[in-house]
Amino acid sequence: MTRCALRGRPPRRADPAGFDRRLIAPMVLGSILNPVNSSMLAVALVPIGHAFGAAPPRTAWLISGLYLATAVGQPVIGRLVDLHGPRRLYLLGTALAGAAGLLGTLAPGLWVLVASRVLLGLGTSAAYPASMSLLRSEAERTGRHSPAGVLATLSICNQVVSVTGPALGGLLIGAGGWRLTFAVNVPLSLACLVLGARRLPRTTPAGVPKPRTDGAGMLLFAAALTAFVLFLMRPATAHWYLPVTGLAAGALFARRELNAREPFIDLRVLGGNAPLLATYGRQLLAYTTSYAFLYGFGQWLQEGRGLSAPEAGLLMLPMPVTAVAVTALTGRRSRPRINLVVGAVVQLLCCGALLLLHADSPAWLLVLIAAMAGIPQGLIGLANQNALYAQADPARMGSSAGLLRTSMYLGALLAAAANALVFPTGATSTGLHDLAALLLGVATAFLLVCAADRSLSRP
Template sequence: MIPRLSRRGPATAAGPAPDAFDRRLIAPMVLGSVLNPINSSMIAVALVPIGIAFGAPPSQTVWLVSALYLATAVGQPVIGRLVDMYGPRRLYLAGTGLVGVAGLLGALAPTLGTLIAARVLLGFGTSAAYPAAMQLTRSEAERTGQDSPAGVLTALAVAAQTVAVVGPTLGGILIGLDGWRAVFTVNVPLAAACLVLGARRLPRTRRPAGDRPGVDPPGMVLFAVTLIALMLFLMNPGAERWYLPVLSAVAAVAFVARELRVPDPFVDVRVLGGNLPLIATYLRQFLGYTTSYAYLYGFTLWLEEGRGLTTSTAGLVLLPLSASALAVSTLTGRREAVRSKLVVGSLVQITGCAALLLVGSGSALWVLLLTGAVMGVPQGLIGLANQTALYRQAEPARIASAAGLLRTFMYLGALAASAADAAFFPRRADTPGLHDLAVFMLCGSVLLLVASLTDRSLSTLTPRDTRDTRTTRTTRKV
């Protein structure tokens, strides 16, 4: 059951209009949701100065990236479940407060280990806002009876994409002004702004007396072990690390067995297993972001090592990728059209991957720019389509935890992409390796197209009648 949210009044300055989305919620929702992508992207330009400061090689500083991925992939669904149970306000405030603490810890960190711990805290802290935003969107639809969240969902997607694009630039500016510690310190004012906005604008949760759902800590621990073991293997796959996928499989079996027995599971595997369209959405999220991140990481490496561009020039070559992704998201965001976006995005992604097979060390700069612009189109379509599909497919009472799992599959795609880049560029990012990577990406894109074309449920996605849902829930309580 979704926690009931108390409101202070009708369509006045003291409260939202009864039949319109409460626009006061948008600022804390968007600001909180960008904390994760901005911390994911800013660190890219800080790894070298951090390594110099602590005398650490890249094999150690890379944990600053991996630590946040691991913490976020586990934290998003776990905290999302708590949002479903206790409402968005408490978890939003606790999470953004933790971001501020992590920022201070990183700014004062005396060792690389402490800095990695700060990144773990950042991962968990930034895991609260996106599930909270999805739950707030659902609760507003129930309050108003107007289930048309395309504009809000687009704002969340575009904000995250924009911040991911400007993150490295912002990080470079901060480092130039006050050194690498500034990329951690900046989280303090951002967290403070989230706390103020959240405390003033997020609705309080009101639960019926005696309604105390279980938290299921053993289920959460088994889920975490399953995911961490799998992700550690994907980060550095090899025959000598065979025990990690085995541990992941054993923990997964134990997790499913427990969740089937307990009355209030962390993940309701019965409902999830019966919701094949939602499982298909998670699969599409994984496939889409595996290709997206493989291109982002691999193509960038090739631009510098295979094409011989400087770091700054390689960054400029990637600008059309970001620009087209943002433009497509903005232009198509208000129309749900989930199936069309997935099919078109898959086809354009296939085209872009095929174009990479024709790219070489002597390719003209305009060819590289055009390739990036083409690959940006699916980035603007696929992520937004999957987010909208999840909103329609997930059980309303578990919308936040379902949204957290969507982010988990995105990060699994990122780690799979990193493993692919390492496999195809064992020594340096040369052109043959890029072509092999393009074939890998092409196969994933074809699978994404097949998964989109064969999923008939996508053509039947429609807004829920939230007024009927609200009435039914009230009737059951009576």
């Protein structure tokens, strides 16, 4: 009996031999909520800091709060998607994202704004695992290994939106101030709720025992990850108790999962899947560089180069243009190793190009660097997503996809910490050059990992 039958999925008005394309709109719209909010903030940090009198190390919590909540929430909610179906979690998550957007719009102070970002991170953690779960169930229903073009469409939209965000954020700030970058979540959430309620399949099991949820394992996982991430955000000997707490929670988590009948994360299976572990490692390295570049370049354009937020957003617009061109050329052909190696080489070139920038750098050079940065954006995320789709256990697709996003946002957290380190009082050209030197090391490690992974050459 298939998983669709076990979940009691009602018949759909779709060609049995083809993917149900009514699902594409809610899948895409829901999955872009997180990257659009992540990237819009690249040009909103400076005006938010001015509004609340906060220096970059304090406004960095707006980035870290979202990524911490997302890093913890993605695999946890992904596992709930595996157990209870995508529809319920999708609707609950997108509703929470809308509430978080409203809270951020009305926030009277910086820490309320940080709280809204945490809620936003949790709310946006549902759509991507739900989408990947739907993709896998549709592949099973249709008997096809992968629905043609749908996986590429999902990846393309996420990658393009992540680099379109700065331009959108700049336009919103120019139209009505930084609060509009939070308010935009309300109509987006409503659209997700309407589309999700109308199009996502209901899951109403009949006569099937409810699967057990490993709540203790999820709590221990969340405790371990939170402790480590909080330490990474403010590493200091005075915070020694955080890594100690993380190690203790991690040890309890491992013991729990190895002995649980229905573990949250099956460590034995995951530990034996070296290609999947390598994919998570690549995701971490790639997005450490990607997000540090995105936020560092965006802040420097405003404070080091003297541009306004709308001007900085428009100048970064070549990123999505290049990403669209790259994904259009490579999206339907699964060649993860080639795409990853090329993406890593271009990341290195982009990081090196930051060393050329100064307060009087010509506009054409800024546009060229922004355009180059779109190439790895269009290659790396899609390649890792294709690799995960082939490597993950189908029964745990939601949690596996969530862990991929966890790796991505752990990279983003490291990026936020790096930006706070090199820009202690503002985004100067000297700080940008320090960031470039740091990222050259990370991008080199990423290139070496991609070139050494022979498993990517096999189907």
